[in-house]
Amino acid sequence: MTATEILWQNVRPLFDALPVTLEVLGLLLVVGLTLGTVLAFAQAYGRRPLRALCVGYEQLFRGIPPLVVILLFWNGITPALGVPVPGIVVAALALGMRSAAYQSQIFRGAIQAVPPGQMMAARSLGMSRIQAIRSVIVPQAFRLAIPPWANEYSSVVKDTAFICVIGGLIDLTRQALMKLAPLSMRRPIGTQLILPYLIILGLFYLALTYGGNGLLSLLERRLSIPGFEMKGKVER
Amino acid sequence: MSFFEFTGTVMPRFLGAVGVTLELTAVGIGAGLVLGLLLALMRVYANRVLSAIANVYIQFMRGTPLVIQVLVIYFGLPPYFKAMGLKPLSSLAAGCLAMALNSAAYQAEYIRGAIQAISSGQMQAARSMGMTKTQAVRYVILPQALRIVLPSWSNELIYTLLYSSTVYFIGLEELSYASMKVASKTGRVFESYIIAGVMYLAMVILLSRILAYAETRLRIPGLSIEERGR
Numbered sequence: 033m034t035a036t037e038i039l040w041q042n043v044r045p046l047f048d049a050l051p052v053t054l055e056v057l058g059l060l061l062v063v064g065l066t067l068g069t070v071l072a073f074a075q076a077y078g079r080r081p082l083r084a085l086c087v088g089y090e091q092l093f094r095g096i097p098p099l100v101v102i103l104l105f106w107n108g109i110t111p112a113l114g115v116p117v118p119g120i121v122v123a124a125l126a127l128g129m130r131s132a133a134y135q136s137q138i139f140r141g142a143i144q145a146v147p148p149g150q151m152m153a154a155r156s157l158g159m160s161r162i163q164a165i166r167s168v169i170v171p172q173a174f175r176l177a178i179p180p181w182a183n184e185y186s187s188v189v190k191d192t193a194f195i196c197v198i199g200g201l202i203d204l205t206r207q208a209l210m211k212l213a214p215l216s217m218r219r220p221i222g223t224q225l226i227l228p229y230l231i232i233l234g235l236f237y238l239a240l241t242y243g244g245n246g247l248l249s250l251l252e253r254r255l256s257i258p259g260f261e262m263k264g265k266v267e268r
Numbered sequence: 269m270s271f272f273e274f275t276g277t278v279m280p281r282f283l284g285a286v287g288v289t290l291e292l293t294a295v296g297i298g299a300g301l302v303l304g305l306l307l308a309l310m311r312v313y314a315n316r317v318l319s320a321i322a323n324v325y326i327q328f329m330r331g332t333p334l335v336i337q338v339l340v341i342y343f344g345l346p347p348y349f350k351a352m353g354l355k356p357l358s359s360l361a362a363g364c365l366a367m368a369l370n371s372a373a374y375q376a377e378y379i380r381g382a383i384q385a386i387s388s389g390q391m392q393a394a395r396s397m398g399m400t401k402t403q404a405v406r407y408v409i410l411p412q413a414l415r416i417v418l419p420s421w422s423n424e425l426i427y428t429l430l431y432s433s434t435v436y437f438i439g440l441e442e443l444s445y446a447s448m449k450v451a452s453k454t455g456r457v458f459e460s461y462i463i464a465g466v467m468y469l470a471m472v473i474l475l476s477r478i479l480a481y482a483e484t485r486l487r488i489p490g491l492s493i494e495e496r497g498r
Contacts (some may be wrong), residue, residue, distance in 0.1 A: 091469075091473070092469065094426075094472070095430075095468060095469040095472035095473060096430070096465045096468050096469055097430040097431065097432075097433040097444065097468060098430075099433045099434070099436060099444055100433060100444055100447070100461060100464055100465050100468060101465075103444075103447075103448070103461045104458070104461045104462065104465060107451075107457045107458045107461060108458050108461075111458070186330070186331070190332070190333040190334070191333075192333075193333035193334075193335040193336065194335070194434075197436075205333070205335060205336070209339075209437075212339075212343060216343075223346075223347035224347045224348065224351075226343050226344045226347065227340060227344035227345060227347070227348065229344075230336055230339050230340045230343070230344045231340070231344075233336055234328070234332040234333075234336045234337075234340075237331065237332045237333055237336070238328070238331040238332055241330075241331045241332075242331060
Protein backbone atom coordinates (compact mmCIF):
# COMPACT_ATOMS: atom_id res chain seq x y z
CA MET A 33 0.00 0.00 0.00
CA THR A 34 1.29 3.45 -0.79
CA ALA A 35 1.64 6.09 1.88
CA THR A 36 -1.35 8.01 0.49
CA GLU A 37 -3.54 4.92 0.66
CA ILE A 38 -2.55 4.20 4.25
CA LEU A 39 -3.20 7.81 5.15
CA TRP A 40 -6.61 7.85 3.47
CA GLN A 41 -7.55 4.61 5.19
CA ASN A 42 -6.96 6.36 8.51
CA VAL A 43 -8.48 9.69 7.54
CA ARG A 44 -11.82 8.20 6.50
CA PRO A 45 -12.83 7.26 10.07
CA LEU A 46 -12.33 10.92 11.00
CA PHE A 47 -15.38 11.75 8.88
CA ASP A 48 -17.37 9.19 10.89
CA ALA A 49 -16.23 10.87 14.12
CA LEU A 50 -16.98 14.39 12.90
CA PRO A 51 -20.73 14.25 13.77
CA VAL A 52 -19.88 13.58 17.44
CA THR A 53 -17.71 16.70 17.61
CA LEU A 54 -20.39 18.70 15.77
CA GLU A 55 -23.18 17.49 18.07
CA VAL A 56 -21.23 18.45 21.17
CA LEU A 57 -20.32 21.80 19.61
CA GLY A 58 -23.94 22.56 18.73
CA LEU A 59 -25.27 21.52 22.13
CA LEU A 60 -22.61 23.38 24.09
CA LEU A 61 -23.28 26.56 22.13
CA VAL A 62 -26.99 26.30 22.98
CA VAL A 63 -26.18 25.78 26.68
CA GLY A 64 -23.59 28.58 26.68
CA LEU A 65 -25.79 31.02 24.78
CA THR A 66 -28.86 30.46 26.95
CA LEU A 67 -27.09 30.50 30.29
CA GLY A 68 -24.71 33.25 29.16
CA THR A 69 -27.63 35.50 28.20
CA VAL A 70 -29.38 34.94 31.52
CA LEU A 71 -26.17 35.70 33.44
CA ALA A 72 -25.52 38.83 31.39
CA PHE A 73 -28.99 40.28 32.02
CA ALA A 74 -28.80 39.35 35.68
CA GLN A 75 -25.53 41.25 35.92
CA ALA A 76 -26.63 44.26 33.90
CA TYR A 77 -30.06 44.71 35.48
CA GLY A 78 -30.18 42.47 38.57
CA ARG A 79 -29.93 43.35 42.23
CA ARG A 80 -26.63 43.24 44.07
CA PRO A 81 -26.80 39.69 45.59
CA LEU A 82 -27.76 38.29 42.19
CA ARG A 83 -24.89 40.15 40.54
CA ALA A 84 -22.43 38.81 43.11
CA LEU A 85 -23.69 35.28 42.47
CA CYS A 86 -23.07 35.72 38.73
CA VAL A 87 -19.57 37.06 39.32
CA GLY A 88 -18.85 34.03 41.51
CA TYR A 89 -20.10 31.69 38.81
CA GLU A 90 -17.90 33.37 36.21
CA GLN A 91 -14.79 33.29 38.40
CA LEU A 92 -15.35 29.63 39.17
CA PHE A 93 -15.74 28.49 35.59
CA ARG A 94 -13.03 30.77 34.23
CA GLY A 95 -10.55 29.47 36.79
CA ILE A 96 -10.63 25.75 36.02
CA PRO A 97 -9.20 24.18 32.84
CA PRO A 98 -11.78 22.73 30.41
CA LEU A 99 -10.13 19.33 30.75
CA VAL A 100 -10.67 19.29 34.53
CA VAL A 101 -14.25 20.60 34.21
CA ILE A 102 -15.04 17.73 31.82
CA LEU A 103 -13.43 15.16 34.13
CA LEU A 104 -15.38 16.57 37.11
CA PHE A 105 -18.70 16.50 35.25
CA TRP A 106 -18.05 13.05 33.79
CA ASN A 107 -17.27 11.57 37.20
CA GLY A 108 -19.78 13.67 39.11
CA ILE A 109 -23.06 13.91 37.21
CA THR A 110 -23.97 10.25 36.82
CA PRO A 111 -23.23 9.27 40.45
CA ALA A 112 -25.07 12.37 41.69
CA LEU A 113 -28.18 11.74 39.59
CA GLY A 114 -28.09 7.96 39.92
CA VAL A 115 -28.97 7.53 36.25
CA PRO A 116 -26.47 7.14 33.42
CA VAL A 117 -26.13 10.38 31.45
CA PRO A 118 -24.85 10.04 27.88
CA GLY A 119 -21.29 11.23 27.26
CA ILE A 120 -22.38 13.74 24.65
CA VAL A 121 -24.70 15.47 27.14
CA VAL A 122 -22.02 15.54 29.85
CA ALA A 123 -19.48 16.98 27.40
CA ALA A 124 -21.91 19.65 26.19
CA LEU A 125 -22.92 20.60 29.74
CA ALA A 126 -19.34 20.85 30.98
CA LEU A 127 -18.09 22.95 28.08
CA GLY A 128 -21.38 24.84 27.78
CA MET A 129 -21.40 25.95 31.41
CA ARG A 130 -17.79 27.03 31.02
CA SER A 131 -18.55 28.91 27.84
CA ALA A 132 -21.52 30.61 29.53
CA ALA A 133 -19.08 32.31 31.89
CA TYR A 134 -17.21 33.81 28.94
CA GLN A 135 -20.32 34.55 26.87
CA SER A 136 -22.02 36.37 29.72
CA GLN A 137 -19.06 38.76 29.90
CA ILE A 138 -19.32 39.41 26.17
CA PHE A 139 -23.08 40.08 26.36
CA ARG A 140 -22.81 42.20 29.48
CA GLY A 141 -20.07 44.25 27.81
CA ALA A 142 -22.27 44.69 24.74
CA ILE A 143 -25.29 45.74 26.83
CA GLN A 144 -23.19 48.25 28.73
CA ALA A 145 -21.64 49.61 25.53
CA VAL A 146 -25.04 50.98 24.51
CA PRO A 147 -25.03 54.54 25.88
CA PRO A 148 -27.20 54.91 29.03
CA GLY A 149 -28.93 57.93 27.43
CA GLN A 150 -30.78 55.52 25.17
CA MET A 151 -32.50 53.84 28.10
CA MET A 152 -33.49 57.24 29.50
CA ALA A 153 -34.77 58.36 26.11
CA ALA A 154 -36.79 55.16 25.69
CA ARG A 155 -38.28 55.48 29.19
CA SER A 156 -39.13 59.13 28.63
CA LEU A 157 -41.00 58.11 25.49
CA GLY A 158 -43.25 56.04 27.72
CA MET A 159 -41.69 52.61 27.18
CA SER A 160 -41.50 50.27 30.14
CA ARG A 161 -38.07 49.06 31.24
CA ILE A 162 -38.69 45.66 29.67
CA GLN A 163 -39.87 47.25 26.41
CA ALA A 164 -36.80 49.47 26.31
CA ILE A 165 -34.49 46.53 26.85
CA ARG A 166 -36.30 44.45 24.26
CA SER A 167 -36.68 46.97 21.46
CA VAL A 168 -33.89 49.48 22.06
CA ILE A 169 -30.97 47.94 23.95
CA VAL A 170 -30.95 44.32 22.74
CA PRO A 171 -31.01 44.97 18.97
CA GLN A 172 -27.91 47.14 19.31
CA ALA A 173 -26.13 45.00 21.90
CA PHE A 174 -26.70 41.91 19.79
CA ARG A 175 -24.89 43.47 16.82
CA LEU A 176 -22.02 44.63 19.03
CA ALA A 177 -21.61 41.18 20.52
CA ILE A 178 -21.06 39.33 17.24
CA PRO A 179 -17.28 39.95 16.77
CA PRO A 180 -16.24 38.97 20.31
CA TRP A 181 -18.69 36.08 20.18
CA ALA A 182 -16.88 34.82 17.08
CA ASN A 183 -13.69 34.67 19.17
CA GLU A 184 -15.47 32.65 21.82
CA TYR A 185 -16.82 30.35 19.12
CA SER A 186 -13.24 29.63 17.96
CA SER A 187 -12.22 28.91 21.55
CA VAL A 188 -14.97 26.38 22.15
CA VAL A 189 -14.32 24.61 18.83
CA LYS A 190 -10.79 23.98 20.05
CA ASP A 191 -12.02 23.04 23.54
CA THR A 192 -14.11 20.22 22.04
CA ALA A 193 -10.82 18.34 21.52
CA PHE A 194 -10.82 17.71 25.29
CA ILE A 195 -14.07 15.71 25.25
CA CYS A 196 -12.07 12.68 24.11
CA VAL A 197 -11.27 11.98 27.80
CA ILE A 198 -14.88 10.84 28.22
CA GLY A 199 -14.92 7.07 27.88
CA GLY A 200 -16.83 5.76 24.88
CA LEU A 201 -17.15 9.13 23.19
CA ILE A 202 -15.40 8.83 19.85
CA ASP A 203 -14.91 12.37 18.59
CA LEU A 204 -12.35 13.60 16.05
CA THR A 205 -9.45 13.65 18.52
CA ARG A 206 -10.26 10.29 20.15
CA GLN A 207 -10.57 8.70 16.70
CA ALA A 208 -7.17 10.07 15.69
CA LEU A 209 -5.57 8.98 18.99
CA MET A 210 -6.89 5.46 18.44
CA LYS A 211 -5.29 5.36 15.00
CA LEU A 212 -1.84 6.58 16.09
CA ALA A 213 -0.56 3.24 17.44
CA PRO A 214 -1.68 1.07 14.47
CA LEU A 215 -0.38 3.75 12.11
CA SER A 216 3.10 3.71 13.65
CA MET A 217 3.16 -0.12 13.37
CA ARG A 218 3.19 0.18 9.60
CA ARG A 219 6.91 -0.24 8.99
CA PRO A 220 8.90 1.31 7.51
CA ILE A 221 7.03 4.54 6.79
CA GLY A 222 4.27 4.32 9.41
CA THR A 223 5.85 6.54 12.06
CA GLN A 224 6.54 9.23 9.47
CA LEU A 225 2.86 9.28 8.57
CA ILE A 226 1.88 10.46 12.05
CA LEU A 227 2.84 14.06 11.25
CA PRO A 228 0.76 14.43 8.06
CA TYR A 229 -2.08 12.55 9.77
CA LEU A 230 -2.14 14.97 12.71
CA ILE A 231 -1.97 17.93 10.32
CA ILE A 232 -5.02 16.57 8.49
CA LEU A 233 -6.76 16.28 11.87
CA GLY A 234 -5.83 19.92 12.46
CA LEU A 235 -7.41 20.87 9.15
CA PHE A 236 -10.77 19.52 10.37
CA TYR A 237 -10.67 21.91 13.34
CA LEU A 238 -9.33 24.72 11.15
CA ALA A 239 -12.31 24.27 8.83
CA LEU A 240 -14.68 24.45 11.81
CA THR A 241 -13.12 27.60 13.30
CA TYR A 242 -12.72 29.53 10.05
CA GLY A 243 -15.96 28.23 8.52
CA GLY A 244 -17.90 29.35 11.58
CA ASN A 245 -16.14 32.69 11.72
CA GLY A 246 -16.89 33.27 8.03
CA LEU A 247 -20.59 32.67 8.64
CA LEU A 248 -20.55 34.98 11.65
CA SER A 249 -18.94 37.86 9.77
CA LEU A 250 -21.52 37.32 7.04
CA LEU A 251 -24.22 37.62 9.70
CA GLU A 252 -22.53 40.75 11.04
CA ARG A 253 -22.57 42.37 7.60
CA ARG A 254 -26.16 41.34 6.89
CA LEU A 255 -27.36 42.81 10.18
CA SER A 256 -25.38 46.01 10.00
CA ILE A 257 -27.52 49.08 9.51
CA PRO A 258 -25.93 51.45 6.96
CA GLY A 259 -25.20 54.84 8.45
CA PHE A 260 -25.74 53.54 11.95
CA GLU A 261 -22.42 51.98 12.86
CA MET A 262 -22.03 51.72 16.61
CA LYS A 263 -18.82 53.23 17.85
CA GLY A 264 -18.92 51.38 21.16
CA LYS A 265 -16.11 49.11 22.17
CA VAL A 266 -16.88 45.78 23.71
CA GLU A 267 -14.60 44.72 26.50
CA ARG A 268 -13.71 41.09 26.66
CA MET B 269 -10.40 8.18 55.30
CA SER B 270 -12.07 11.56 55.37
CA PHE B 271 -11.74 14.00 52.51
CA PHE B 272 -9.27 16.09 54.48
CA GLU B 273 -7.10 13.11 55.40
CA PHE B 274 -7.17 12.07 51.76
CA THR B 275 -6.16 15.58 50.69
CA GLY B 276 -3.27 15.49 53.17
CA THR B 277 -1.89 12.19 51.93
CA VAL B 278 -2.00 13.10 48.23
CA MET B 279 -0.90 16.72 48.69
CA PRO B 280 2.87 16.13 48.20
CA ARG B 281 2.23 14.57 44.79
CA PHE B 282 -0.16 17.38 43.81
CA LEU B 283 2.28 20.07 44.91
CA GLY B 284 5.07 18.47 42.86
CA ALA B 285 2.72 18.49 39.88
CA VAL B 286 1.87 22.16 40.49
CA GLY B 287 5.60 22.85 40.06
CA VAL B 288 5.48 21.31 36.59
CA THR B 289 2.32 23.26 35.76
CA LEU B 290 4.00 26.51 36.77
CA GLU B 291 7.12 25.59 34.82
CA LEU B 292 5.07 24.96 31.67
CA THR B 293 3.23 28.25 32.21
CA ALA B 294 6.41 30.27 32.78
CA VAL B 295 8.26 28.83 29.79
CA GLY B 296 5.16 29.04 27.61
CA ILE B 297 4.46 32.68 28.41
CA GLY B 298 8.13 33.77 28.48
CA ALA B 299 9.38 32.10 25.32
CA GLY B 300 5.99 32.85 23.77
CA LEU B 301 6.46 36.56 24.49
CA VAL B 302 9.84 36.67 22.73
CA LEU B 303 8.59 34.75 19.70
CA GLY B 304 5.25 36.57 19.76
CA LEU B 305 6.97 39.96 19.74
CA LEU B 306 9.06 38.85 16.79
CA LEU B 307 5.97 37.63 14.93
CA ALA B 308 4.10 40.86 15.67
CA LEU B 309 7.00 42.98 14.38
CA MET B 310 7.14 40.78 11.27
CA ARG B 311 3.41 41.27 10.73
CA VAL B 312 3.58 45.07 11.04
CA TYR B 313 7.00 46.17 9.80
CA ALA B 314 8.53 43.37 7.68
CA ASN B 315 8.18 42.97 3.93
CA ARG B 316 5.20 41.25 2.39
CA VAL B 317 6.71 37.74 2.32
CA LEU B 318 7.78 37.68 5.98
CA SER B 319 4.50 39.25 7.00
CA ALA B 320 2.58 36.55 5.13
CA ILE B 321 4.66 33.78 6.72
CA ALA B 322 3.98 35.18 10.18
CA ASN B 323 0.29 35.47 9.34
CA VAL B 324 -0.04 31.86 8.17
CA TYR B 325 1.73 30.64 11.28
CA ILE B 326 -0.50 32.71 13.56
CA GLN B 327 -3.72 31.67 11.83
CA PHE B 328 -2.81 27.99 11.87
CA MET B 329 -1.80 27.96 15.54
CA ARG B 330 -4.89 29.93 16.60
CA GLY B 331 -7.23 27.81 14.52
CA THR B 332 -6.25 24.36 15.81
CA PRO B 333 -6.48 22.82 19.29
CA LEU B 334 -3.37 22.86 21.47
CA VAL B 335 -3.86 19.10 21.94
CA ILE B 336 -3.00 18.51 18.29
CA GLN B 337 0.04 20.79 18.47
CA VAL B 338 1.32 18.89 21.51
CA LEU B 339 0.79 15.58 19.70
CA VAL B 340 2.57 16.87 16.59
CA ILE B 341 5.62 17.86 18.62
CA TYR B 342 5.71 14.73 20.77
CA PHE B 343 4.65 12.05 18.26
CA GLY B 344 4.67 13.65 14.81
CA LEU B 345 8.12 15.20 14.60
CA PRO B 346 10.41 12.63 16.35
CA PRO B 347 10.46 10.16 13.39
CA TYR B 348 11.87 13.01 11.30
CA PHE B 349 14.30 13.99 14.08
CA LYS B 350 15.48 10.38 14.10
CA ALA B 351 16.03 10.46 10.35
CA MET B 352 18.20 13.54 10.87
CA GLY B 353 20.12 11.83 13.67
CA LEU B 354 18.66 13.96 16.48
CA LYS B 355 17.48 12.68 19.85
CA PRO B 356 13.72 12.72 20.53
CA LEU B 357 12.35 15.33 22.94
CA SER B 358 11.41 14.48 26.50
CA SER B 359 7.75 14.98 27.35
CA LEU B 360 8.65 18.06 29.43
CA ALA B 361 10.64 19.63 26.58
CA ALA B 362 7.89 18.80 24.09
CA GLY B 363 5.26 20.25 26.43
CA CYS B 364 7.21 23.47 26.99
CA LEU B 365 7.89 23.86 23.26
CA ALA B 366 4.23 23.34 22.36
CA MET B 367 3.07 25.83 25.00
CA ALA B 368 5.55 28.46 23.78
CA LEU B 369 4.80 28.00 20.07
CA ASN B 370 1.08 28.17 20.77
CA SER B 371 1.15 31.14 23.12
CA ALA B 372 3.42 33.04 20.69
CA ALA B 373 0.66 33.09 18.08
CA TYR B 374 -1.89 34.55 20.51
CA GLN B 375 0.57 37.06 21.99
CA ALA B 376 1.60 38.16 18.48
CA GLU B 377 -1.99 39.13 17.72
CA TYR B 378 -2.36 41.08 20.96
CA ILE B 379 0.91 42.93 20.40
CA ARG B 380 0.08 43.65 16.77
CA GLY B 381 -3.26 45.12 17.83
CA ALA B 382 -1.48 47.31 20.39
CA ILE B 383 1.14 48.52 17.92
CA GLN B 384 -1.57 49.44 15.45
CA ALA B 385 -3.52 51.25 18.14
CA ILE B 386 -0.73 53.82 18.48
CA SER B 387 -1.34 56.70 16.15
CA SER B 388 0.84 56.72 13.02
CA GLY B 389 1.77 60.33 13.77
CA GLN B 390 4.10 59.09 16.49
CA MET B 391 6.22 57.15 14.03
CA GLN B 392 6.33 60.18 11.72
CA ALA B 393 7.31 62.46 14.59
CA ALA B 394 10.07 60.09 15.73
CA ARG B 395 11.43 59.76 12.20
CA SER B 396 11.34 63.53 11.65
CA MET B 397 13.43 63.96 14.81
CA GLY B 398 16.14 61.89 13.16
CA MET B 399 15.45 58.50 14.73
CA THR B 400 15.87 55.46 12.55
CA LYS B 401 12.84 53.23 12.12
CA THR B 402 14.37 50.67 14.51
CA GLN B 403 14.99 53.36 17.12
CA ALA B 404 11.46 54.66 16.75
CA VAL B 405 10.01 51.19 17.25
CA ARG B 406 12.31 50.49 20.18
CA TYR B 407 11.94 53.79 22.08
CA VAL B 408 8.61 55.23 21.00
CA ILE B 409 6.22 52.54 19.78
CA LEU B 410 7.03 49.48 21.91
CA PRO B 411 7.07 51.12 25.37
CA GLN B 412 3.53 52.31 24.71
CA ALA B 413 2.35 49.20 22.90
CA LEU B 414 3.52 46.89 25.69
CA ARG B 415 1.55 48.96 28.22
CA ILE B 416 -1.58 48.77 26.10
CA VAL B 417 -1.14 45.04 25.69
CA LEU B 418 -0.80 44.33 29.41
CA PRO B 419 -4.49 43.57 30.13
CA SER B 420 -4.78 41.12 27.22
CA TRP B 421 -1.40 39.74 28.16
CA SER B 422 -2.72 39.06 31.67
CA ASN B 423 -5.58 37.10 30.13
CA GLU B 424 -3.11 35.17 28.03
CA LEU B 425 -1.11 34.25 31.13
CA ILE B 426 -4.24 32.84 32.77
CA TYR B 427 -5.11 30.95 29.58
CA THR B 428 -1.58 29.53 29.43
CA LEU B 429 -1.89 28.31 33.01
CA LEU B 430 -5.27 26.68 32.33
CA TYR B 431 -4.27 25.12 29.03
CA SER B 432 -1.01 23.71 30.40
CA SER B 433 -3.32 20.86 31.41
CA THR B 434 -3.24 19.81 27.74
CA VAL B 435 0.10 18.01 28.19
CA TYR B 436 -2.00 15.43 30.07
CA PHE B 437 -2.20 13.77 26.65
CA ILE B 438 1.53 13.03 26.48
CA GLY B 439 1.67 11.71 30.04
CA LEU B 440 3.60 14.58 31.54
CA GLU B 441 2.80 14.72 35.25
CA GLU B 442 1.42 18.21 35.77
CA LEU B 443 -1.61 18.94 37.95
CA SER B 444 -4.30 17.38 35.70
CA TYR B 445 -2.33 14.25 34.93
CA ALA B 446 -1.39 13.81 38.59
CA SER B 447 -5.06 14.08 39.61
CA MET B 448 -5.99 11.46 37.00
CA LYS B 449 -3.27 9.12 38.29
CA VAL B 450 -4.30 9.61 41.92
CA ALA B 451 -7.94 9.11 40.91
CA SER B 452 -7.25 5.76 39.26
CA LYS B 453 -4.85 4.58 41.98
CA THR B 454 -7.04 5.40 44.97
CA GLY B 455 -10.46 5.10 43.36
CA ARG B 456 -11.45 8.47 44.88
CA VAL B 457 -12.03 9.94 41.46
CA PHE B 458 -14.31 12.91 42.06
CA GLU B 459 -12.35 14.06 45.12
CA SER B 460 -9.05 13.99 43.21
CA TYR B 461 -10.44 16.20 40.46
CA ILE B 462 -12.01 18.54 43.03
CA ILE B 463 -8.59 19.05 44.63
CA ALA B 464 -7.04 19.74 41.22
CA GLY B 465 -9.86 22.15 40.34
CA VAL B 466 -9.50 24.08 43.60
CA MET B 467 -5.74 24.31 43.11
CA TYR B 468 -6.14 25.70 39.60
CA LEU B 469 -8.73 28.17 40.86
CA ALA B 470 -6.42 29.33 43.65
CA MET B 471 -3.54 29.86 41.21
CA VAL B 472 -5.76 31.77 38.78
CA ILE B 473 -7.16 34.07 41.47
CA LEU B 474 -3.72 34.73 42.94
CA LEU B 475 -2.21 35.41 39.52
CA SER B 476 -5.04 37.80 38.54
CA ARG B 477 -4.48 39.78 41.75
CA ILE B 478 -0.74 40.06 41.08
CA LEU B 479 -1.32 41.12 37.48
CA ALA B 480 -3.90 43.73 38.43
CA TYR B 481 -1.35 45.17 40.86
CA ALA B 482 1.37 45.16 38.18
CA GLU B 483 -0.95 47.04 35.84
CA THR B 484 -1.45 49.87 38.33
CA ARG B 485 2.29 50.03 39.03
CA LEU B 486 3.32 50.20 35.37
CA ARG B 487 0.81 52.90 34.50
CA ILE B 488 2.43 56.25 33.72
CA PRO B 489 0.40 58.97 35.48
CA GLY B 490 -1.04 61.48 33.05
CA LEU B 491 -0.23 59.40 30.01
CA SER B 492 -3.35 57.68 28.84
CA ILE B 493 -3.31 55.98 25.52
CA GLU B 494 -6.50 56.32 23.57
CA GLU B 495 -7.14 53.04 21.86
CA ARG B 496 -8.51 53.47 18.40
CA GLY B 497 -11.79 51.70 17.71
CA ARG B 498 -11.42 48.47 15.84
